[in-house]
Amino acid sequence: MIEIIVFIAASLMVLVGALGVILRTNPVHAALSLVLTLFGVAVHFVSMEAHFLAAVQVIVYAGAIVVLFLFVIMLLGVDKAEDLRTEPMLRQRYLGPLVGVGVLGLVGAAILVARSRTIVKSVEGLDTVGHDANVKQLARSLFSDYVFAFELTSVLLVIAVVGTVLLARRPNKGLQAAREKAGVSS
Amino acid sequence: MNLLLAPMQQAEKLASPSVNWGSLTPLLVLLGTGLVLLVGAALSPRPWKRGMYATMTAGAAIAAGVLQFVLWSGTVHHGPKALVKDAIVVDGPSLFIGISICAALLLAALVTDNYLRREDIDSPEVYGLYLMAALGGLVMAASNDLIVLFLGLETLSIALYVLAAAHRKRIESQEAGLKYFVLGGFSSAFFLYGIALIYGATGTTKLRGTESIKTALSLVVETDKNRALLVVGVALLLVGLAFKVAAVPFHSWTPDVYQGAPTPVTGFMASAAKAAAFGALLRSVVLSMPELRDDWRPAIWVLAILTLVVGSILAVVQTNVKRMLAYSSISHAGFILVGIEAAAHGGESGNRGVASILFYVLTYAVLVSGTFAVATLVGRSGDAAHSLDSYKGLGKQRPLLALTLTVFLLAQAGVPLTSGFVAKFSVITAAADANSYAIAIIAMLSAVIGAFLYLRIIVSMFLEEGDAEGDKVAIPFGTGLAVAISAAFTLVVGFFPGWLLTLAKDAAGRLF
Amino acid sequence: MIAVANVTPTWYLLLAAALFALGCTGVLVRRNPLVMFMCIELMLNAVNLSFVAFSRTYGDIKGQTTVFFVLVVAAAEVVVGLGIVVAILRRRPSANADDIAELKG
Numbered sequence: 164m165i166e167i168i169v170f171i172a173a174s175l176m177v178l179v180g181a182l183g184v185i186l187r188t189n190p191v192h193a194a195l196s197l198v199l200t201l202f203g204v205a206v207h208f209v210s211m212e213a214h215f216l217a218a219v220q221v222i223v224y225a226g227a228i229v230v231l232f233l234f235v236i237m238l239l240g241v242d243k244a245e246d247l248r249t250e251p252m253l254r255q256r257y258l259g260p261l262v263g264v265g266v267l268g269l270v271g272a273a274i275l276v277a278r279s280r281t282i283v284k285s286v287e288g289l290d291t292v293g294h295d296a297n298v299k300q301l302a303r304s305l306f307s308d309y310v311f312a313f314e315l316t317s318v319l320l321v322i323a324v325v326g327t328v329l330l331a332r333r334p335n336k337g338l339q340a341a342r343e344k345a346g347v348s349s
Numbered sequence: 350m351n352l353l354l355a356p357m358q359q360a361e362k363l364a365s366p367s368v369n370w371g372s373l374t375p376l377l378v379l380l381g382t383g384l385v386l387l388v389g390a391a392l393s394p395r396p397w398k399r400g401m402y403a404t405m406t407a408g409a410a411i412a413a414g415v416l417q418f419v420l421w422s423g424t425v426h427h428g429p430k431a432l433v434k435d436a437i438v439v440d441g442p443s444l445f446i447g448i449s450i451c452a453a454l455l456l457a458a459l460v461t462d463n464y465l466r467r468e469d470i471d472s473p474e475v476y477g478l479y480l481m482a483a484l485g486g487l488v489m490a491a492s493n494d495l496i497v498l499f500l501g502l503e504t505l506s507i508a509l510y511v512l513a514a515a516h517r518k519r520i521e522s523q524e525a526g527l528k529y530f531v532l533g534g535f536s537s538a539f540f541l542y543g544i545a546l547i548y549g550a551t552g553t554t555k556l557r558g559t560e561s562i563k564t565a566l567s568l569v570v571e572t573d574k575n576r577a578l579l580v581v582g583v584a585l586l587l588v589g590l591a592f593k594v595a596a597v598p599f600h601s602w603t604p605d606v607y608q609g610a611p612t613p614v615t616g617f618m619a620s621a622a623k624a625a626a627f628g629a630l631l632r633s634v635v636l637s638m639p640e641l642r643d644d645w646r647p648a649i650w651v652l653a654i655l656t657l658v659v660g661s662i663l664a665v666v667q668t669n670v671k672r673m674l675a676y677s678s679i680s681h682a683g684f685i686l687v688g689i690e691a692a693a694h695g696g697e698s699g700n701r702g703v704a705s706i707l708f709y710v711l712t713y714a715v716l717v718s719g720t721f722a723v724a725t726l727v728g729r730s731g732d733a734a735h736s737l738d739s740y741k742g743l744g745k746q747r748p749l750l751a752l753t754l755t756v757f758l759l760a761q762a763g764v765p766l767t768s769g770f771v772a773k774f775s776v777i778t779a780a781a782d783a784n785s786y787a788i789a790i791i792a793m794l795s796a797v798i799g800a801f802l803y804l805r806i807i808v809s810m811f812l813e814e815g816d817a818e819g820d821k822v823a824i825p826f827g828t829g830l831a832v833a834i835s836a837a838f839t840l841v842v843g844f845f846p847g848w849l850l851t852l853a854k855d856a857a858g859r860l861f
Numbered sequence: 862m863i864a865v866a867n868v869t870p871t872w873y874l875l876l877a878a879a880l881f882a883l884g885c886t887g888v889l890v891r892r893n894p895l896v897m898f899m900c901i902e903l904m905l906n907a908v909n910l911s912f913v914a915f916s917r918t919y920g921d922i923k924g925q926t927t928v929f930f931v932l933v934v935a936a937a938e939v940v941v942g943l944g945i946v947v948a949i950l951r952r953r954p955s956a957n958a959d960d961i962a963e964l965k966g
Binding site: 170174177178181182194197200201204213215216219220224231239258259263264267271275300303319323324330 | 889891896898909914934936
């Protein structure tokens with residue numbers, strides 16, 4: 164019974180948060196709604212016995228990513244982000260809800276069909292594998308089966324760092340000298 | 350002290366997988382060069398000699414390409430193999446596409462050097478990102494696990510988002526980066542959801558080998574258990590990949606991003622990113638899920654036809670050359686999809702389909718790199734002169750350059766005695782072999798429509814007078830070399846296609 | 862059978878599908894790039910939820926390991942995406958003047 168209550172409460176958090184992200188016009192409110200969703204997902208992780216991921220979810224997502232979002236919103240000014248004037252998908256706008264409902268219908272139907280036919284091995288979950296702690300299992304999988312993927316993430320992070328350096332750097336000195344020569348103040 | 354160490358001694362040792370470093374050398378060369386370049390340039394007190402970054406990048410591209418040839422001869426003797434707990438494979442298709450990506454990297458490095466100096470934005474980071482993007486592409490083409498494939502895809506894509514936005518002085522470039530980023534992230538999410546559902550249906554993310562999707566698939570199909578889940582998963586996977594290869598109706602980002610991104614980067618996107626994405630499509634769906642082909646082949650069929658038709662029709666009505674080339678790259682993607690459709694039939698004709706895809710990917714990568722290299726030159730300082738008017742009178746001003754561009758455009762149109770003709774021909778015959786006549790005929794028709802586009806550019810180069818004010822197009826060494834290499838390759842393959850066709854066929858047969 | 866007091870993975874999967882659909886709608890409907898990024902994060906979270914739920918049904922850890930990688934990718938994506946947004950907005954006010962100066966020089 165308690166499981167169901169937790170599920171419903173956390174699911175409400177997730178869905179209300181998601182609706183908030185979509186519907187709130189103020190980006191700060193959207194970011195805070197995102198935190199609500201992320202916490203809800205973390206609660207689900209706990210109830211599915213993915214304890215380590217729940218912790219990481221809170222620390223990385225809520226603690227780092229959303230803070231980064233808020234930081235950028237504050238840095239740029241709340242209203243300014245709206246007039247970036249870039250419209251990545253102008254024509255598709257009216258398609259939005261349609262695509263959403265389509266995806267939900269398709270995936271939902273597939274999940275329900277799978278549920279009625281399949282014999283899911285066990286609902287007990289990871290306890291059947293062994294009595295190792297969640298973190299230990301995760302570490303073993305990460306550093307043996309997925310060690311190549313793990314190394315690849317390091318490349319990904321290098322790219323993120325180098326990319327931001329490249330994007331954030333001011334125009335170099337040669338240009339400024341040329342500008343001064345041309346009598347244009349920068 | 351002992352107290353601290355005690356828990357460590359208790360801990361069992363983790364059995365780390367054996368790594369065959371020799372087979373990973375192409376990846377390691379690209380990564381190592383990238384890191385040396387970034388760290389070296391950051392630590393050295395003064396900027397490096399001009400062209401040093403590009404030389405190193407080109408050297409790494411050549412080294413990685415040569416190493417892949419060596420690995421190829423290894424597979425001839427010892428057969429294809431999987432590495433590091435079956436995360437990636439070394440086999441014919443992966444090496445062939447890897448070599449295509451290295452060729453694209455080489456040409457891109459040569460072109461980018463002059464471009465960055467012309468635009469006064471020279472920096473080692475750009476080359477570092479090129480190298481890492483190529484690494485991601487290689488991983489995508491060689492991955493044997495959907496998670497590794499996803500990470501390779503992200504490595505390539507995130508590097509490209511930054512590269513597209515790398516021109517700090519052109520707001521269009523940064524807007525292109527933003528647009529590419531939003532749509533790329535969107536499509537990655539679909540791709541990932543597809544992986545999740547496939548994992549849910551089969552219990553694994555490994556593609557081939559023991560305990561893989563390929564082995565689980567027959568069980569799923571036989572018992573009809575989880576089949577719906579699997580099919581929806583594959584559909585989402587296809588949506589994600591269709592975004593990446595710019596197949597209609599998931600192409601809407603292409604013209605804007607190709608137009609806004611720095612021209613050498615556009616060339617790299619059209620060659621390397623497309624090659625990698627098709628490699629991934631081939632490996633993840635076509636080769637690993639043959640039992641499910643009745644479910645996904647119609648989707649490929651529809652995508653191929655839409656892409657061919659829409660790509661070539663919309664290309665004709667553009668006035669900006671970079672946009673034209675963007676739409677033409679869409680229609681080329683359509684041709685490769687025709688090959689994929691043929692490959693989907695499996696068996697002997699399927700093998701020919703795979704060979705035709707590999708051949709098309711390599712020749713198109715070289716061809717489109719050359720085309721965008723010329724567009725980089727004609728774009729002139731500021732990278733803005735890309736309207737059709739800018740090409741007027743090029744035939745008088747720079748006859749040789751105009752002639753090579755003519756070669757590229759004719760090859761893209763599929764005129765005989767060029768590599769483009771052989772590529773189109775082999776794709777269409779593969780389709781006909783597989784009894785996909787409708788698609789083969791539509792491919793031929795769209796090639797005819799597409800030819801108008803290329804003729805328009807050629808006509809304005811040679812038959813129309815240029816405006817007198819336009820400054821003469823400069824041809825620096827690096828870019829000239831890149832143009833010469835790709836023109837030579839295009840013609841050599843056009844006149845003597847046999848050896849490359851044999852190589853592609855050999856690669857297609859050497860599957861893990 | 863839902864009356865039986867047991868939360869099965871299917872519930873989580875349906876929730877994840879709903880979350881994914883919401884995120885997907887958000888990306889298509891909103892015009893603020895920052896909010897679009899947030900909606901992409903919603904989609905990735907939906908995927909994570911599905912991975913963990915499947916991991917539970919199969920009783921193996923692979924799904925959870927994958928979530929780990931998705932987290933890294935999400936972080937890297939956000940960093941780069943926000944970098945691009947900042948780069949655009951920082952140069953927007955003086956954009957026109959600069960462009961003219963550079964084209965003449």
